Amino acid sequence: PDEDHAGRTSAAARDGGAASRPGADTAPRGAGATTADPTTEEPAPDDATGAATVTDVIDAPGAARPAADDEHGSPIGAGVRAAETAREARVARRRRRLLERAEVRRFTRRARHRRAAWITAGTVVVVFGASILVAVYSPLMALRTIEVRGTERVDATALRQALSDQVGTPLARIDFGEVKRDIAGFPLIESYVTEEVPPHTLVVTVTERTPVVAVRSGDSFDLVDPAGIVVQSSPDRPEGVPVADVQRAELGSPVFRTMTEVVLSLPSTVRRQVTDVRATTADDVTLTLDDGSTVVWGSPDASDAKASLLAALVADHASRDPDTEVEFDVSAPDNGIVRPAQ
Template sequence: MNEARTSRRGTAPGRPDPRPREPEPGGAAAGRRPHRWKAVCVALLVIGVLGTVAWVLLGSRLLVVRSVEVTGTELAPRDRIVATAGIRLGLPMVRLGTGSVEARLERLREVESATVERQWPATVRIVVRERVPVVAVERAGRYHQLDRYGVTVTDGPSRPPALPTLSAASPGPTDASTLAALKVIGELPGGLRTRLHGVEASSPDTVTLRLRDGLTVVWGAAGRSAEKVRLIDALRASPAGRDARTIDVSSPEFVTTR
């Protein structure tokens, strides 16, 4: 009887045995070992590549500064630009702090802005934008040339013939009268600006232009430049204004001549 019951509970011929089989010793573990070794090899390869790149960039002599190029300089000597930049030859290119170099260069009075570029593999290029003199101010026998911001760009013993002179109480970048006069000059059309001989600014609202042909233009405050220029041109073309020595356009609604 026991044998019969056992045969009935057994597996029918031709059917798979549903009972789980015992795993073969070392089967799954042996399958995982190649994957582990592959991951270790890949990690070592990545570390090796990163180490090689770091050595090339930081430790080798392959990518270091070998030359410094300077463009855009006329007022500032190239040697002074290079000395102020302070870029050491042989420095790894990746270690070059371009921002700090630009900041040092922009402290030079002739430099309005500077851009430092890496040109791989071994050249640093400095692009300088110099300040442009707009007016000349006479101080103690020397003529100081100011840019559009009132910053002194350079100075010399003689008056620059191409620049108008500026007369103000305290010419400089923090003087409101100076800045008003410079703004007026910047808004003038090219034809009128080239005829400008001098500018007086007793206050920010009282700017006066003196032209090379002897005409004086009481400009007033900065602003409404296009309207004022049209009035000046119209008056100079008319019989009434042709012989005028002074034109007052400080209030464009009430223009006067004398």
């Protein structure tokens, strides 16, 4: 009995040790089980015979891994998890900052636009004010050159000399009243236009008076424009300009203005043939052509229609009998008459 009890105790110890080893197989207990000698050492498995090692047992399917290899329980796993947590925190903070920044921009858009508009307006005002100050007071925009255009009878050098008192004045401060008074000293100038060309030039474009008729003045002839201004004088009778039968003292009178108005309404082909124009009143203007024919014009009313009718009658007469002097009556523009000269 004592030996049986000792054998059972040794077997239980061996079974308990085997069960404590991971992956160890336990032998079934039965009546026929043999007991091992507790003093006998169990031989180690031989690798050459293909016995399972500790690594094979651990890597076997379904076997539990040691706590040291757990990626969440080991120091390496804890470090990886801490790094991932820190990275996720940084990403979250970055996203939060971006969202906050977008929200700030969205809620401050109107204020930013208003501020930008005020800044732009202020910049424009400052630039405009600075430009005005430079243009008005700075010598950088002072007048240095006076350019005269459109002169034929007017002495351009004399006109520039008359306007030279404006040189050195900024373009924006030129006294155009004084310019007008200076140009008024040239009676051959009918009108003028000034143009400021920054930074230093003033351009004066003049329109000279055009003579319409000539008026006898002693032994010479004065070329006169429609306003009665003598444009120039000539010792010889001018060609292409009719001589008005008026005295110099009558220049600018209603009769004189009527004669010049009739001459200006003539077609250029007919005007070149007119040698004389006379009138005693404003309603009996008569023209004389270079072939000796006369034209009864009458009043200056309907001058365009009369001019067209006269051009047609002259052309027709030239084609029929150009050497015969006749009288063209266009005083009634709807009924032109050609009669022999008296």
